[in-house]
Amino acid sequence: MSEQKKISENRFGKKIITDIPEEAPLAHTPGHKLRTSNKIVDRVAISLDEIAMSPKDLLQPDELTIDAETTQEVAYGDQKGIIRGVTEEKSIPNQFTGPSYRNKKEKYRFDGHKMLYHLERIQQWQAGEKFAPIHIDMGLTKFCNEACIYCYAVVQNMTKGDLIERDALLRFIEDCGKLGVKSLGFIGDGEPTLNPALYDATVLAGELGIDTAMATNGLALDMDRAHDLLKNMTWIRFNLSAGTEEGFLRVHQTQKKHFQPLMEKIRELVRIRNENGYKCTIGLQMVLIPECYDQVIPEAELGKELGVDYFVIKHCSDSEYKEIGIDYKDYETVYDVLHAAEAMSTDDYVVQAKWEKIGAGRETALYKDGYRKYDVCYGTPFLLQISGNGKIYPCGPFFNKERFYIGDLHEDSFYDLVKGEHYWNVHQDVVNSVDVHKDCAIGCRQDYVNKFLWDLKNPPEHINFI
Secondary structure, eight states: OOOOOEEEEOTTSOEEEEOOOTTSOBOSSOSOTTTOOSOOBOTTTOOTTTTTOOGGGSOOGGGOSOOGGGEEEEEETTEEEEEEOOOGGGOOTTSOOOOOEEEOOOSOOOSSOOGGGOHHHHHHHHTTOOOOOSEEEEOSBSOOSOOOTTOSGGGGOOOTTOBOOHHHHHHHHHHHHHHTOOEEEEOSSSOGGGSTTHHHHHHHHHHTTOEEEEEEOOTTOOGGGHHHHHHHEEEEEEEOOOSSHHHHHHHHOSOGGGHHHHHHHHHHHHHHHHHHTOOOEEEEEEEOOGGGGGGHHHHHHHHHHHTOSEEEEEOOOOOTTOOSOOOGGGGGGGHHHHHHHHTTOOSSOEEEEOHHHHGGGGSOHHHHTTOOSSSSOOOTTTEEEEOTTSEEESSGGGTTOGGGOOEETTTSOHHHHHHSHHHHHHHHHHHHHOOTTTSSOTTOTTHHHHHHHHHHHSOOSOTTOO
C-alpha cells in the first residue's frame, strides 16, 4: 500500500497537501462544489479487498501488548511516547487495528499537582465546610549543618537551637491521624535529621496510616534507624546540588571530606531498601543555580551509579523581595544540558527537570514580574506549612508575619486549631487580603494548586458541553 503526500490546487488556486493513498477509493461526488473541490475518500467504499489487505495483515487484539523488539520511542517536542512497530503498508487510518501510539506512564509527578485524587476535600471546600489539610510541609528544626548558597530558609529567620520538641511533635502526629491528614513532608526551614525525634515521629505516623517523606542533606542521618525510615517513609530525597567534591564544596559550602561518606550512606540506604523489599523511593534533587550548571551531568551520572530512583532538577525559589537574585532568563542557557541529563533516564532511573517553573524565563513579562494566572490564593487549607520551631502559618513565605500566625505546636492542639475559628479566619484573611500579584514570590509552593482551584471557582459558561 503506497502512501505519499500529494500537492494539488483547489478552485481558488490554493495549494492543498493530502496524505490520500494511491489506492484509496475516492468519492465521485465529494460534496456540493460550493463546499469543496478537493478529492475526498469514499469511506463507505473502503474495504480490505479494495486496498489489498487481508485480516491476517492486521494486528489482532492479542498482539497489542508492547513488544520491545517491535516498538520504538518517539518524541514530538517535549512529548515522548512509544509507537508499536507497524509497516508502511499497515499505517492506514480507519482500519481499527488497535492503538499504535503508547504514552509512557508518568512514574513521578514532579511538575504539577495531584488534587484530582482528593475530590472529597475539594467537595468539602466547595461546600464551605471545615476540613483537614491533605498535606503539610513542616520543618523540624530552625538550623542546618550546611550553608547552601541558594538557601531560602535564610529569609525565614534561621535560629540555631530552635526545634519542635519530641512530645509536641508526637502529639501533632496523633492529631493528624485523628483529623485525616494524608501526608507530612519533613521539608522545611531547617535540616530535619538534626531533630532526634524525627525517627519516632516517622514510626508513629506509619502506625497511624499517615504517609511521610523527608528532604535532607543526609550528613547527620542516623543509619542505625535506617530501617525505621525506609519501612515507614514514602520517599527520602537528598538535597544534593553537585555531582563532584568540588561542586559540593562550592554550592553547599561544607567540607569536601563529607562528600564520599554521604555517597556511601545513600548506597547503603538503597541496598537496605532493596534487600528488605521496602517501598520507600530514594532520590536526589538539584536546586538549579549558575554555580551548579556544570554539575548537572555529573550528578545525573552519579544518581545512576548510586542506584537511586530519580534525579530531579528544580528551579531556585526566590523570595518576594528577590533577595537570592535568581535570573530565570539565564536558565535558557542550559536547556540543552537539562535535556541531555533527561536523556540518561532508564526504566529504573528517572532524570527530570521541572520545566514548568524552570521555564519561567519564557513566560510573559507580566508573569516574570510576579503576576499570576489566578487572582486569589485558595491553596493554603489544602497544603499547610509549619516552621521548624513549631509555629503554624498558612505558607512558608508568611513565617514570622504575626498577622498570619495560627498557633504553636508546643502550646496548642492541632486538632482543636483545625476545628476552631481562628485557623479558618487566617486562611480567609489570605483570600481576602493577599494580593498574589504583588505580595507573593514566583513559583510558590501552592502555585499549581492555586491554578487548579482558581479554575474551579471561576468556571466558563456551558460547562456541560465538555
